[in-house]
Amino acid sequence: MLAYTYISKGEFRLVSKDMPVILDPRDAIVKVTLGSICTSDLHIMHGSVPKAVPGITVGHEMVGIVERTGDAVRRFRPGDRVAVNVETFCGECFFCRHGYVNNCTDPNGGWALGCRIDGGQAEYVRVPYADQGLAGIPDKVSDEQALFTGDILATGFWAARISEIRESDTVLIIGAGPTGICTLLCAMLRQPERIIICEKDLQRSDFIREHYPDVLVTRPDECLEFVMNHSRHGGADVVIEAAGSSETFRLAWECARPNAIVTIVAMYDSPQVLPLPEMYGKNLIFKTGGVDGCDSDEILKLIAEGRIDTTPLITHRFPLDRIAEAYDLFENRRENVMKIAITPPVV
Ligand SMILES: [Zn+2]
């Protein structure tokens, strides 16, 4: 089968590999029907993910059809349509039992697919702990509708959940990239009084204005003043930072009102400064870290009900055998690309 593979720093290549096989009774083999490319894939390509293992198939956003299951898999059978979760988790350790699945202590726990073990930019993928790692796609939900369930949408859902958004709140979301928009969609479900998006890219700002006309849009250089003018208590009640630069980290806490929750979803490529003397008395609550992606069933239910729709994010479609072109377009952000759907060959 075809598998897009991490060869070495700076090089991914489409190679021919054997079909994956069941290695553990809790595994499932999934025939990938649609995949996507994530910014984290680019981080692997550029060698900035130390845990990534050369030789693995990349890709951790995918949906498909269960092909085979190990003897211990209870929730799924061959033929089931499924969304694959970016995180592998055992469901049994202390952290899993408390919903902190990103901190699963299993040796394979955390972000394994497409990083430490073969992922889904391929025709088939082996999913460990399939009962936790898969979610059934309702009949009326299409592959494109379900595509982001296990990764960026899970992140947005988790971010909105831990940010404790209330109806009287002004919510500031920094960054209107794919993850920022998924966060926006999930924040909107909680019906806060006002949502402000801060984005420097004009095309992405226009995307927000076109698709979500009730959302206020501002730029980083005017964000602080804008938020002060559009909030009732000297800043946003909730800030979610989904951009990932030093400038946006600073904006996140500067734009927060005293006692606000500041949720950091972004992944930074360098340490950030937390100037505690300047922040003294603001009594901020910071929430940080990787997604706890254990809400896929609820997310798919919301998609089926028409309450979450991420299909506008799919701006481009490529077959798997042209995935290198898709990466080039995605990385260089040409043609106003937001997300790309990758289709394996039909066999
Ligand atoms: Zn990702």
Ligand SMILES: [Zn+2]
């Ligand atoms: Zn666990």
